[in-house]
Amino acid sequence: MTLHAALFYILATVTAISAIGVAVTSNIVRAATWLLFALASTAGIYFLLGADFLGATQLIVYVGGTMILVVFGVMLTASGPFVNMKVGAAEWAISLAVGLLLYSVLAIVLLQIEPPSRNIPPNHTLLPSKHIGAALLGSSSSTPEAKVTGLRGGQFIPRTRVSYLLPFEIISVHLLVVLIGAAYLARAKRRREDVA
Amino acid sequence: MDFFLGTYYPVFMYLVVVIGFAIAAPLTAHLIAPRKVTPVKQMPYESGMDPIGDARMKFDVKFYLIAILFLVFDVELLFLYPWAATNQTTGSLIPSAFKDVVFWEIQAFLLTVVVAYIYAWRKGVFKWR
Amino acid sequence: MQDNLAIALMGFPSQLLPEIILGLAACVLFLGATWKVSRHVWGTVALAALVLAGLAMWSVHHSHTPIENEPKAEFADTIRFSAPVLYTKFGVLFKLIGLITGVLLVLLGWDEGGEEHAGEYHACLLLIAAGIGLTGAANDLITLFLALELISIPTYIVLYLPRITAPAQEAAMKYFLLSVFSSGLLLFGFSYLYGVTGTTNISGILDSLGASQGGIATRAVPTWRGLVLVSLVMIVAGLGFRITAVPFHFYAPDVYQGTTTVSAGMLAFVPKIVGFAALLKLLGFVGDSNGQAMGSQAPILFWIMAAVTMTLGNILALWQTNIKRLLAYSSIAHAGYMLIGLAVAPRMTGTSADAVNGVEAVVFYLAAYGAMTLGSFAVLHVLSQSGKTVENEDDLVGLGKTHPVMALVMVLFLFSLIGMPLTAGFVGKFLLFFDAMSVFSSIPEGNAEAVRQATEQGRLYGLLALIGAVNAAIGAWYYLRLASAMYLREAIMPLPAVKTTPAVFAMVVCAVLTLVLGMFPSTLLSPIREAIRPTIAGQAKIAADGPKVAQR
Numbered sequence: 001m002t003l004h005a006a007l008f009y010i011l012a013t014v015t016a017i018s019a020i021g022v023a024v025t026s027n028i029v030r031a032a033t034w035l036l037f038a039l040a041s042t043a044g045i046y047f048l049l050g051a052d053f054l055g056a057t058q059l060i061v062y063v064g065g066t067m068i069l070v071v072f073g074v075m076l077t078a079s080g081p082f083v084n085m086k087v088g089a090a091e092w093a094i095s096l097a098v099g100l101l102l103y104s105v106l107a108i109v110l111l112q113i114e115p116p117s118r119n120i121p122p123n124h125t126l127l128p129s130k131h132i133g134a135a136l137l138g139s140s141s142s143t144p145e146a147k148v149t150g151l152r153g154g155q156f157i158p159r160t161r162v163s164y165l166l167p168f169e170i171i172s173v174h175l176l177v178v179l180i181g182a183a184y185l186a187r188a189k190r191r192r193e194d195v196a
Numbered sequence: 197m198d199f200f201l202g203t204y205y206p207v208f209m210y211l212v213v214v215i216g217f218a219i220a221a222p223l224t225a226h227l228i229a230p231r232k233v234t235p236v237k238q239m240p241y242e243s244g245m246d247p248i249g250d251a252r253m254k255f256d257v258k259f260y261l262i263a264i265l266f267l268v269f270d271v272e273l274l275f276l277y278p279w280a281a282t283n284q285t286t287g288s289l290i291p292s293a294f295k296d297v298v299f300w301e302i303q304a305f306l307l308t309v310v311v312a313y314i315y316a317w318r319k320g321v322f323k324w325r
Numbered sequence: 326m327q328d329n330l331a332i333a334l335m336g337f338p339s340q341l342l343p344e345i346i347l348g349l350a351a352c353v354l355f356l357g358a359t360w361k362v363s364r365h366v367w368g369t370v371a372l373a374a375l376v377l378a379g380l381a382m383w384s385v386h387h388s389h390t391p392i393e394n395e396p397k398a399e400f401a402d403t404i405r406f407s408a409p410v411l412y413t414k415f416g417v418l419f420k421l422i423g424l425i426t427g428v429l430l431v432l433l434g435w436d437e438g439g440e441e442h443a444g445e446y447h448a449c450l451l452l453i454a455a456g457i458g459l460t461g462a463a464n465d466l467i468t469l470f471l472a473l474e475l476i477s478i479p480t481y482i483v484l485y486l487p488r489i490t491a492p493a494q495e496a497a498m499k500y501f502l503l504s505v506f507s508s509g510l511l512l513f514g515f516s517y518l519y520g521v522t523g524t525t526n527i528s529g530i531l532d533s534l535g536a537s538q539g540g541i542a543t544r545a546v547p548t549w550r551g552l553v554l555v556s557l558v559m560i561v562a563g564l565g566f567r568i569t570a571v572p573f574h575f576y577a578p579d580v581y582q583g584t585t586t587v588s589a590g591m592l593a594f595v596p597k598i599v600g601f602a603a604l605l606k607l608l609g610f611v612g613d614s615n616g617q618a619m620g621s622q623a624p625i626l627f628w629i630m631a632a633v634t635m636t637l638g639n640i641l642a643l644w645q646t647n648i649k650r651l652l653a654y655s656s657i658a659h660a661g662y663m664l665i666g667l668a669v670a671p672r673m674t675g676t677s678a679d680a681v682n683g684v685e686a687v688v689f690y691l692a693a694y695g696a697m698t699l700g701s702f703a704v705l706h707v708l709s710q711s712g713k714t715v716e717n718e719d720d721l722v723g724l725g726k727t728h729p730v731m732a733l734v735m736v737l738f739l740f741s742l743i744g745m746p747l748t749a750g751f752v753g754k755f756l757l758f759f760d761a762m763s764v765f766s767s768i769p770e771g772n773a774e775a776v777r778q779a780t781e782q783g784r785l786y787g788l789l790a791l792i793g794a795v796n797a798a799i800g801a802w803y804y805l806r807l808a809s810a811m812y813l814r815e816a817i818m819p820l821p822a823v824k825t826t827p828a829v830f831a832m833v834v835c836a837v838l839t840l841v842l843g844m845f846p847s848t849l850l851s852p853i854r855e856a857i858r859p860t861i862a863g864q865a866k867i868a869a870d871g872p873k874v875a876q877r
Contacts, residue, residue, distance in 0.1 A: 008500060047204070054715055057274055065267040072260045075750070109551035120221045133278030165301055166337050166409045168275065170471040172308040173348055175272055179312040180355060180445060181482045185320045311352045318359035 007048055014041040021080075026086065031069045039063050053132050136164045258324065265321065272309050276302075332723045340412040341462070342385050343378035343420055347427075347455040350374030351448040358444020364435060368827065371431045371447035375454065379424050386417065390722060404529045410462040414856035415611050419461020419602055422692060426595065427454025429699055432831035433587045433706060435776060438487025446486050449479035451635075460599045466525040469603055473511070473567075476599055477504050480591070489584050496583030500592070502847060503566060503576050511563030517556035521549050531609040557623055560607055561630075567600030570664060571634040574657045578645075581653040586709060587828075589649050590702030593656045594695045601663060601691055610670050610684045611857060628785065629670035632792050633660025639799040646718045648705060652698065658800060659694050662757055663687050663791055669760045669786060686756035688853045693749030693842050697741040700835030704735045707828050709822035718807060723816025731823060732837050739804040741839045744797050749842035754797060761790035773853045 015036060020036035039062045046055035213298075279302060316322065338345065354367055391414050395401035405411065430450045438446060445827065456475035463469035481504075484497040515525075522530045532551060565573040581589040605611050638658030645651035666687035678795075708715040708724075708731060724732040743746035764786040823829070842849055 016310065060274065061267070061271060065263070065270055068263050068854050069260070069267065072263055076257060076260055081338070106555065109555050113549055130278070130281045133280070133282030134276070136278050164409070164467065165297070166341070167465070167467045167471050169273060169301065169304060170475060172272075172353075173452065174306045174350070174471065174474060175268055176308045176312045176355070177449070177478045177482065179265070179268045180315060181478070181485070182261065182268060182440075183316045183319050183485065184445070184482065185261070185264075309354065311356060315355050315359060318356075 004048070008045070011044040011048065014038075015045065027070070028074055032067065032074065035070070036063060036067050039067070134135045136168050202223070265316070268312075269309075275305070334849075335409065337410050339458070340389055341383040341410060343424065344455040344458050346378045347374060347382055347451045347458075348762055350377075351451045353457075353585055354444045354448035354451070358442075358448070362441050362443070362769055364440045364443035367444040367447050368431060368435045369449070371451055372428065374451055375424055375427045375431065375806045378427075378454075382417075382424065385412075391417065400429065405464070406526055406532070408446070409468045410467040411464040411528075412462070413611075414852070416458070416462035416686070417622065418852060418856050419598075420458035422598065422695070423454045423457030423461070426457060426598075426695065426699075427451060429703075429831045429834060430451035430454070430587070430591055430595075431697070432827040433590065434483075434835075435827040436710060437587050442486045446483065449486075450484045452476075452479045453483075453591075457595065457599055457602075460602050463603075463606070464527050466527065466530075470508075470512065470515065470605065473599060474508065476595060477508065479676060480504075480595070483591065484580075484584055484588050487588065494587065496580040499576055499583075504684075506520060507563045507566035507573070509563075510566075514556040514563060517552050517559070521552050521556070527606060534609075554623065555613045558626070561604070561623075561626065564600045564604050565630070567596040568604075568660045568663070569597065569634075569657045569685040569701050570630050570660050571637050574634070574638070574660075577657060578641075578650045581649045581656075582647055586649065586702055586706040586714075589652070590699050590706070593652065593698045593702065597656070597660060598662075598691050598695060601687060604667065604686070605684060608667070608670075610667075619857070624668055624671055627664055628631030628789060631661050631664035631668050632789060633661070634664060635793060635796045637661075639796045639803075642803050643799070645803070647716055647720060648721070648807070649716060651718075651807075652701060655800065655804075656698060658796065659690075659698075661796070662754060662793060663690050663694070664788055665757045665761055666690065668789065669764060671686060683757070683760045683858070684857050685850065686753070686760050687855050689756060689842075689846070690753035690855065691850060691851055693741070693753040693839070696835050696838035697738045697748070697750055698834060698841065700839060701735065701738040701742070703828060703832035703835055704731060704738065707823055707826070707832055708820055710824055710828065713820065715820065717813065718810055720811050720820070721807065722814045723819065725812035727816050727819040728823060734832060735811065736808050737836055737839060739808050743801045743804045743841065747840070747843045747847065749839045749846075752843055752846040754793075758793050761786045 018034045018038035018041065022031050022038060025031050025034060039058065042060035043055045043063065046052075046058055279298075283298075340345070350373075351369065354370060357370070389412050392401055392404060392411050392829075393414060395404075410416075427450060430453070431447055433444055434450060453476050456472050456479075459472035459475060460469065481497065481501050484500060485494070487493070508823050518530055519525055522531060522533045524533070562573065569577045581592060584592070587854065635658045637654075638654050638661055640660065642651050642654035645654060666683035669684070670683035672688075705715050708720075708728070721735075724735070737748065741750035744750045744752075744753075766781050
C-alpha cells in the first residue's frame, strides 16, 4: 500500500466515523464537534486529490466560518446547559431505512462503473489555485480535458472549454443579496430588542 | 496536477509535532508533576479573576451577526484570491484578448462588494450597541 | 477557431444586457433605499428599470442572431459547446416571461409591507426577474444553478421583509430550509452528471450522453447508465421541490397560508416556471438535443409523478376552506398536469409538424398558469387592501353583489383554472391531454415487436389523459364552489370598497392575458414552437442518431 492510499484510508475512515457521529449523537454541541472533524477530514481528501484551493476553501469557509455560526447559534438559543434532541424509535427506524437504501443504491451504482483509465497524462504544471483563477477569469485553456465519454463520429468538440466569467459575476450579486439579508436580520433583531 | 506529496512534508512534520506535543505535555504533567490539591487550585481559571456566574450563558445576538458578516466577506475574499494568484503571473494564463474584460470584470465584482458594504454601513450594521 | 472561442466566451455581456440592467438597477435600489424611504419612488424606479430592460431586449433582438439561425455550423457548434449562456429563441421567450412577471410582481408588491423596506423589496423583485431570464439562457450547469439561486435568495428576503408575524416567519423559515435542501439535491445530481460526462456545459453533456444510437442505453459503456439515472432522479427531486411535484409538495400549503398574498402568488408561479425551464433544458427537450439523452431515460417516473401529483393536489384541495391553501393545492394539481407534458414528450418526437408536442404544451401551460394564478392572488390582494385580509372562503361570500367587477374577474380566473373554453387554461389543458391521447395514434410502421410495444405505450398514455380528465372534473368542483359562494350566497359582512392601486392594474393585465391566450392561442404557440422545435440540421442529426422510440 502506497502512502497515498494509506492517507486516503485514514482520512476516509475519519470522515465516515465523524459523519456517523453527527447523525447518532443527540447532544447538539457534540454533533457540531463531530461535524468539525468530518469537514476537516474532507478538506484533507481535497488536498490529497491535489485540489489545494478547494481544500483551503473548505477549511476557511466551513471549518472556520460555518462551524462558528453553528456553535454561536447553539450558544444563542440554548435555554439549558445541555441541548438534547430526543429522537423517537420510529424516526430512527425510518431514517435508518432511508439512509441505508440510498447508500446501497449509490454503492451498487458506483461499484458497477469501471475504474477510470489512468492514461490521461497531466497536461499542465500549474498550481491549482492559479489554474482556478485562470478558469474563473475566462481563460479556458487550462480547464481539465477529461474525455470520459464517446464523441459523435470521431468529431472533436472542445467539451470542457467553459468560461466561468459570468458565474463569477452572478456570485457577486448573490453575496450582495445575502449581505442585505444579513443586515436586515440584524436590524429586525435590534428592533425587537428595542421594543422589549 | 496530481498530488505531489513532497509539498506537504512540512505540514506532516508540523502535524506530528503538534499532536505529539498535545499528547506529551499533559502526559508528562500527569506523570511527574507533584500534586497538592487546595480549594483555590480547584477553581476554574479566568485570568486570575474570581469566576462570576455560569460559563454557559446566553450570548448576545450581535456576535452572531458579526460572524455572518465575517463569513460573507470571507467568501468574497475567496473568490478574489484565484484572480490575485493568476493576474501577476507572466505567460499565457490569461490570453491578451481577455485582459481588458478581466480587468473590468474584477471592477464589477468589487463594485458589488462596495455596494453591499455601503448598504451595511448606512443601515448601521457595524454599530456595536 | 480561437476567434470563435473568444466570441463564445466573451459574447455574453451584450446579449445579457437586460439582466445587467436589472442587476444595476437592483444595486441602485439597495443603495437608494438607505437615503430615501418612499414606496412610490422606488416602485417607479423598478418599473422604469424593467421597461429599460425590455427596450434593451428589443435592441439585442435586432443586433443578435439566435444560435439556431446561425448560418455557419462550425461557429454555432463552437459557441454551443463552450459558452456559459446561449442566445436562443427559448432564452428570449423566458426573458420576455421574466420581464412581464417582474412588472406584475412590482405592481402587486407596490403597497406590500412597511414603506421603509420598499427599496429592498423591489430590488429583490428585479433580481428575481433577471434570474428567470438567466435560467432560460443558461447553457452550463453552474450558470443554471446560480440562476436558480438568483431567484431563491431574493425570495427568502421577499418572504421575510413585509411583516414579522409568527406565521410569516415560520413560512419563510420553512421555505428557506427546504429550498436549501433541494438545492443540495440538485447539486448532487449535477456532480454526478459532471463526473459522467467530464463537462459542465449542458449542450456538451447532452451530446455526449446521446452520443451514439439510442442514447446511453446502448452505449459502449453501459455501466455508466446507473450514474446517469441517479443524477436524473436527484435533479428531478431537487427541481421537484420548485415545481411542487408530489412528494416534494408538502411545504406549499403551509407556506402560502403563512406568508402574504403577493408572496404566495410569487411562490406559486416563479419557482414553477424556472423549475420547468431547468428540467426542459437538462432533460434535453429544447432544440436539437431532442430528449434522447436524458429525457427518455425514465418516462415512467414522470408518468407516475404526473398522475400522483394531480390526483393528490386536487383531492386535498376539496377540503380546504382557506383560499390561499386551496390555491396552493391547486398549484400542486397544475404541476401535475404540466408533468403530463414531460411524460409524453419523449414519445412525440417525429410526429407530424402540425401536431403540438408535449414540451410546447408545457411551456404554453406555464404561461397560461402564470396569468391565471397570479391573477387570482391579485384579486385576493386587491380585496385585502382595505384592511381586512381576505383569506377564507367565507370572506368572499356575496362578492357578486357587493363587488360585481371583482367577482367577475375572479370568476374568469377560476374558469381558466378549471379549463373552460375561451380561457387560457382550456387551451393548455386541451393541448396536454390531446398530446397524451395522440401517442396512441402515432404508432410507427415496423416490425411486430415495435408495434406491440408502441401500442402498449399508447394505452398507458391514454390512461394518463383519462386520469387528467377525471382530475379536471374534481378541480371544477372546488373552483365552482368558490364561484357559487360569490354569487349564490348573501354577504353577512360585506368587504369595504376597493381602492384603485397599482395592484388593480396588475390584475387587469392578468385578466387580459388569460383571455387573449384563450382566444388567440397561436400568438404564443407559434413562438413557442419555433423555440422548442429542432432546426432542420438538428432534425437530420436526430434522424441519424437513432430510433425514435427509445428503449425503456
